[in-house]
Amino acid sequence: MGARPNPSSPDADERPEGRLAVDLTAVIVAVAGDEPRVLALQGGIALPSGPLQSRHRTLHSGLRAWVEDQTGHALGYIEQLYTFADRERTREAAIERRISISYLGLTRERGDAGAADATWCNWYRYFPWEDWRRGPPAVLARRIAPRLRVWAQRAPTVLRRNRRERIAVTFAGGGRSWNEEFVLQRYELLWEAGLVAESGGDRDAADPTMGTPMAHDHRRILATGIARLRAKIKYRPVVFELMPASFTLFQLQRAVEALAGQRLHKQNFRRLIEQQGLVEETGKVATATGGRPAKLFRFRRDIVTERTAAGTKLPLYRSD
Amino acid sequence: MGARPNPSSPDADERPEGRLAVDLTAVIVAVAGDEPRVLALQGGIALPSGPLQSRHRTLHSGLRAWVEDQTGHALGYIEQLYTFADRERTREAAIERRISISYLGLTRERGDAGAADATWCNWYRYFPWEDWRRGPPAVLARRIAPRLRVWAQRAPTVLRRNRRERIAVTFAGGGRSWNEEFVLQRYELLWEAGLVAESGGDRDAADPTMGTPMAHDHRRILATGIARLRAKIKYRPVVFELMPASFTLFQLQRAVEALAGQRLHKQNFRRLIEQQGLVEETGKVATATGGRPAKLFRFRRDIVTERTAAGTKLPLYRSD
DNA sequence: TCAAAAGTGTTATCCTTACACCCATGT
DNA sequence: ACATGGGTGTAAGGATAACACTTTTGA
Secondary structure, three states: OOOOOOOOOOOOOOOOOOOOOEEEEEEEEEEEEEEEEEEEEEEEEEOOOOOOOOOOOOOOHHHHHHHHHHOOOOEEEEEEEEEEOOHOOOOOOOOOEEEEEEEEEEOOOOOOOOOOOEEEEEHHHOHHHHEEEEEOOOOHHHHHHHHHHHHHOOHHHHHHHHHHHHHHHOOOOOOOOOOOHHHHHHHHHHHHHOOOOHOOOOOOOOOOOHHOOHHHOOHHHHHHHHHHHHHHOOOOOOHHOOOEEEEOOOHHHHHHHHHHHOOOOOHHHHHHHHHHOOOEEEEEEOOOOOOOOOOEEOOOOHHHHOOOOOOOOOOOOOOO | OOOOOOOOOOOOOOOOOEEEEEEEEEEEEEEOOOEEEEEEHHHHOOOOEEEEOOOOHHHHHHHHHHHHHHOOOOOOEEEEEEEEEOOOOOOOOOOEEEEEEEEEEEEEOOOOOOOOOOOEEEEHOOOHOOOOEEEEOHHHHHHHHHHHHHHHHHHHHHHHHHHHHHHHOOOOOOOOOOOOOHHHHHHHHHHHHOOOOOOOOOOOOHHHHHHOOOHHHHOHHHHHHHHHHHHHOOOOOHHHHHHHHEEEEEEEHHHHHHHHHEOOOOOHHHHHHHHOOOEEEEEEEEOOOOOEEEEEEEEHHHHHHHHOOOOOOOOOOOOO
């Protein structure tokens, strides 16, 4: 047994590390029309982020403080994403290890831009291969697929099969369908294969078709946020955090399509929304939609506590 | 804008905190027959846990090291749960804040017990109100419901409605059905209401019907782990990590029931499992099952990479 | 013989998917 | 008139939930 057999024993003679920094990093998402956007700094190469400090009462409040300081943007909905702390993450002097506790925040873009340094960036700028709304992105067939093939081919025999399978599953090879939730797995595969600038080996690094690189592992954190959001819109009414107070069903569909990176079936989408009872008519209509005026809807906030439930999926008991 | 405008700027003049400790804490789960068990230390009041150290290459490996040190148990499947760091979490001298990065691990109990200090505990010992396999637990009607009613009643008028609603949703009040996934919400509600020992106000603290208390916020972490596992068994084939190499469908059902805390419908459960193609017959049968000998099955590990997919739930495009 | 668990078969219902079609507006 | 988006109806297929019933063992 180690020198610190359990958490409540007081003999904490060995303190963790020489230098250890804890960062709070935020993926703040908004939707503008059919564009999914993320709040970024320094012309788009970094996410809002700062060290956890004594003055922060909780992780949540610390994150809010940093984002408001750096972007002038007050946050609504936030949730924790993941905590990263791999060794290779940092090579800064005086810091042995940097832990990054990341959060996902949903909001609406406001009129005032906030701090000058903060900009809203279309997130497909970082992941061009993730937008399938106008069909399979060209970069997939032109650049990614052939280079991943080479990467698998070059691997030692024992690994080759495994790599091929991972490629097929994450990138919809061999007749498989595209799964929009695998954002992180795809990014990590590209990272391993050395196809993104952050991989370090800068052979292929300068390739602009592989998306804008980001500082540190911020692009990985962004991928985590997108993946979480894409998964979550399917079973929790989180899209509404991104919508204005009233909206048409088509605007709502455009927003979901923007996030999912996929086109949706209009009629079935409408049925799905209405059947779930998440929205109600405001009684007004929006003109100038390009066609027939559309009814405006609002989100039924009152339903939220109820609808946390969702489906069971397990065949519950009865007789036997 | 703050003194540290962005993560890549080098003016890191203000370092985070005076004293800051980062702990790795593990919820290690196994199933023995119809008992869901968690690996605990010190007679069951603490989870395996230890500070993150320089020698740990990654968070994962650090966690594995601590668990193996403290319990002698090597781990298979693990996943990150959540990172806790609220101020009130710690009142230890010399430490201003303790961050706890928690993990969920799934394994099978091995023959050798590992370290003498480590024991496998039925997790319903900590959450007696979570086991509905033999109907609604008595503690709910007898103790929890009346005391929660009082707690809501005593609240200022503005809060009363909100408290009543939270109670109804999490504890299946007002005709609602029990949602087994709300483990954490229920524990946090009981904590707020001062009904568990960890709340601090030790009026009701000593009540043994409210489950065994744990050190620090370990019971909260355990609740997080149980909730995650209960959610995950529905859409990922994680149960098999807890099963022996071959098993009968009834044993599998018992395991899922143990985790979910609910009885399942036998025939429909079998159909669900078989239809998903997750198992295959070994060709052998288990005798001495208490009845007719049952076919033995094994998990099809080869299907894992495939089945990461699961259902779409969004009405994907077609014509319009 | 009976309890306990293993299995098979069938039906009603609901949700999802897909298709077809009409309505109202602006250009 | 026609393009664009709004909106309704409905039928096929699959998954789920619920019931009823037979089979095989050990005590």
